[in-house]
Amino acid sequence: MYSPEECAKRLGKLSPAYEAKAREDFIPIIRPESLKLLLSAAKKTGCRRFLEIGTAIGFSTAWLAVETGAHVDTVEKDAERLAKARAFWKEIGIEDRITSRLGDADELVPELARDNKYDFVFIDAAKSRYSDYLDAVYPSLEKGGIVFADNVYYLGLVKGDAYPPHKHRTIVNNMRAFLKKINDKEKFDTTVYDTEDGTAVCVKL
Ligand SMILES: C[S@@+](CC[C@H](N)C(=O)[O-])C[C@H]1O[C@@H](n2cnc3c(N)ncnc32)[C@H](O)[C@@H]1O
Numbered sequence: 758m759y760s761p762e763e764c765a766k767r768l769g770k771l772s773p774a775y776e777a778k779a780r781e782d783f784i785p786i787i788r789p790e791s792l793k794l795l796l797s798a799a800k801k802t803g804c805r806r807f808l809e810i811g812t813a814i815g816f817s818t819a820w821l822a823v824e825t826g827a828h829v830d831t832v833e834k835d836a837e838r839l840a841k842a843r844a845f846w847k848e849i850g851i852e853d854r855i856t857s858r859l860g861d862a863d864e865l866v867p868e869l870a871r872d873n874k875y876d877f878v879f880i881d882a883a884k885s886r887y888s889d890y891l892d893a894v895y896p897s898l899e900k901g902g903i904v905f906a907d908n909v910y911y912l913g914l915v916k917g918d919a920y921p922p923h924k925h926r927t928i929v930n931n932m933r934a935f936l937k938k939i940n941d942k943e944k945f946d947t948t949v950y951d952t953e954d955g956t957a958v959c960v961k962l
Contacts, residue, residue: 764850767849772819775816779813784838791954791956792817794950794956795879808879809830811880811883812839813842815839815841815857830869831857832858832882836859839857839859862886877903878903879905881907887935888931891939909932909955912925916955946962
């Protein structure tokens with residue numbers, strides 16, 4: 758068991774090579790500007806339990822756990838990626854503060870949301886399912902709780918109302934439906950940042 762300072766030191770040391778290797782292997786992980794926004798929003802809430810939907814190799818999970826000292830529940834459907842993530846967390850010394858579940862978020866998120874209260878949910882898995890994830894977590898989210906969603910402009914195709922190319926149609930239409938929901942002023946105070954691929958920070962009212 759390492760001290761929080763030692764964990765932060767280890768993450769700082771391992772992170773650049775881990776991030777570079779992920780990009781080299783085309784594993785999608787959060788980009789630098791969005792990571793800054795994520796950590797800033799996460800630290801402001803004083804959140805004690807996060808839900809992350811989409812772990813990949815555990816890069817953003819590690820930063821969330823180290824920077825906030827909180828517990829993170831995270832779900833991933835790719836066993837190989839999750840194995841890498843678990844090894845990475847162990848190397849940093851934070852494995853006790855992360856509960857990871859292997860499986861489909863469509864099944865796991867409703868289950869986790871039923872059994873837990875979250876004050877921060879980071880949506881970063883299947884782009885066509887954001888709206889469903891939101892519906893599933895909404896009841897478990899405290900007032901003042903945050904939904905943080907990455908890639909909401911999805912390759913820039915979601916902005917405006919242009920007809921999307923055939924192969925991206927479902928994702929674009931579903932992401933537009935998600936944006937409509939988070940812009941419901943009765944339910945959320947939402948800001949969408951133009952960084953990289955679009956990042957939404959929504960506070961539940
Ligand atoms: C963008 S990556 C997550 C990156 C990670 N949050 C980070 O920034 O380090 C999205 C991940 O979601 C996973 N994913 C996609 N659809 C999923 C589903 N239905 N259930 C669980 N995981 C899913 C993918 O396998 C992928 O590893």
